[in-house]
Amino acid sequence: MKSCEPRKPRLLVVEDDEGLQAQLRWAYEDYEVLSAHNREQALALLRAEEPAVVTLDLGLPPDPDGTSEGFAVLDAIMDLKPDTKVVVASGHEARESALDAIGRGAYDFYKKPVDIDELGLIVRRAFALHRIEAENRRLAGRVGDDRRILGQMITAAPEMAKVARTIERVAPTNVSVMLLGASGTGKELLARGLHDHGDRQAGPFVAINCAAIPETLLESELFGHEKGAFTGAVRTSEGKVELADGGTLFLDEVGDIPLPLQVKLLRFLQERVIERVGGRKAIPVDVRIVSATHQDLEAMIAQGRFREDLFYRLAEVVVRIPTLAQRAGDAVLLAKHFLQRFAREMNPRVGGFTPDALAAIDGWPWPGNVRELENRVKRAVIMADGRLVTAEDLDLAEHDDEGEGVLNLKHAREQADRRMIRHALARSEGNISGTARLLGISRPTLYDLMKQYDLQA
Structure with missing residues (x-):
């Protein structure tokens, strides 16, 4: 019958002195002690057993009178499993070696000849710290999950919670939503959240940054073009509006759309049909529009740079996003x-x-x-x-x-x-x-x- 007792914490002793290995194994009866004589054995046990704490003699073969091989093992442990608590020992220029080891990621050090009681205290503290850090990582992960809004954005701020509630409330409807906020505040993440929580989540989510596309190409990007419509149009191409049929179209930096194209966008929003550049056929499209900008559209309307009727078509619901x-x-x-x-x-x-x-x-x-x-x-x-x-x-x-x-x-x-x-x-x-x-x-x-x-x- 197999024992149901929990496995003891694992301690890896990297030491080429077999007598000292046996002494340490006897002293640490509260731990499952694993022993390694060299780098290859140490790293194999690290991968297989994942010990929380390692005691490491820096004087290992093929450099038993130096520290180069010990430091190589330490560096490899830190690369493979950086949360491991490594306690190093050295009888060679102990202080300089110890400080170097700490700088490379070791937890603590002890001097040879070994004082078993002193080393035992260091090892117990190392195990305790490893447990605390593991628990903190677990709690941090749980906190991160608990503080996600709309499945993607991480926040603990009531200002963003209010934004999320607005998004969740309008998501099931088909109204056009405008997101107003400074660059880098997460407007596209919110637009995706709105899409994912709405009735169109099974449809495509298509985004276009209106500021990133040259004015001469923006119309073709939005509405598509027929073959031969202009130089270089070697085949018929669907635009972003058409590709978003049945889903959501996200117009980022909508304030950068030029006035002539604003008229065509307004016509689409009113009639829900498009014509590709160079085409004559009206193509019906069922798409929800979400737009965003960091610009002051009301000031642009007053200056004649943005159409007021288009603004009201795009901004049936306005969501203002706070800065970080x-x-x-x-x-x-x-x-x-x-x-x-x-x-x-x-x-x-x-x-x-x-x-x-x-x-x-x-x-x-x-x-x-x-x-x-x-x-x-x-x-x-x-x-x-x-x-x-x-x-x-x-x-x-x-x-x-x-x-x-x-x-x-x-x-x-x-x-x-x-x-x-x-x-x-x-x-x-x-x-x-x-x-x-x-x-x-x-x-x-x-x-x-x-x-x-x-x-x-």
Whole structure:
């Protein structure tokens, strides 16, 4: 009959001295001790058994009197499984070797000759930290899932929750929706969310950036063209409107559509038929229109640069998207999400942010919004030398956030309290005790403030 007892935590001892191996195996009866004499054995056991903690003698063959082979093993462990806690030992220039090992990702070090009690304490602490970090990763993943809106966007800000509720409410209808917001705020993600939550989700979602296509080609891109309609039209081609039949057409940067083409777009919206460039046949198309722009269309209408009747056709429902700076706490939340994604793809050694990096992310105004944040985190993950991304890696200078004074002092204090509580909640990933510690207040006081300001963890 097989035992149902849980498997003991696995400890890998990389040591070429068989006597010391046996001594360590005897000393660690609370762990399942795996032994390796060289790099090949160590990496094979790492892949097969995934031990949480490794003790590593830097003086391994073929360089038993040096550290080169030990450092090669350490580097390989960090590349294969960077969450492993490696405790290194060296009797050769111990201090310099230890500092070098820590810089390469080792958790701690001990000196030879071995003090079993001292090493046992280091190993126990390493296992405890590994468990805590694994639990934090699990909770962070759960928090990320819980804070997704429309299945894709990650946020903890009430301003974005309000946007999501509006999108969910209008999604089942067939009204035209206009998304207004600065560049990089996630307009296309919201448009996709609207499509996915509506009755047309089985149909195509077709996007076109009206600012990215030359004016002379935009009509053909939208409505298609017949063979021979112009030089280079060697075959009949369907346009984006036609390709979106039965689904959703997303017109990004609709404010860049030239006036002559605005007339043709208006005609399509009124009659729901199109004519390809060079064609004479009216083609009926059933499509929902979602548009977006960062421009002030009302000012453009007043200047005669955008048709008022087209605006009202496109903007049956208007959704205004807040900037990242207006979404308190979201910058840190999104930065952690992007770091996990990019580290997995590009640099598995990176495991998080330093406190100064989190503070810099929290305080930066993010003029480029989510797109700027994503790009900075991606570059930082690629360029980071250590396991934690620093403010320097993110290239974030200190920001002077004085701005214009608010005349109503009570209102200003309330706004500051709201921002700080949201930032702290995001930094502690919704943990009330951690948030209270960050803010320097008691848990009951935090609960009272959250109730007063209608904030959720």
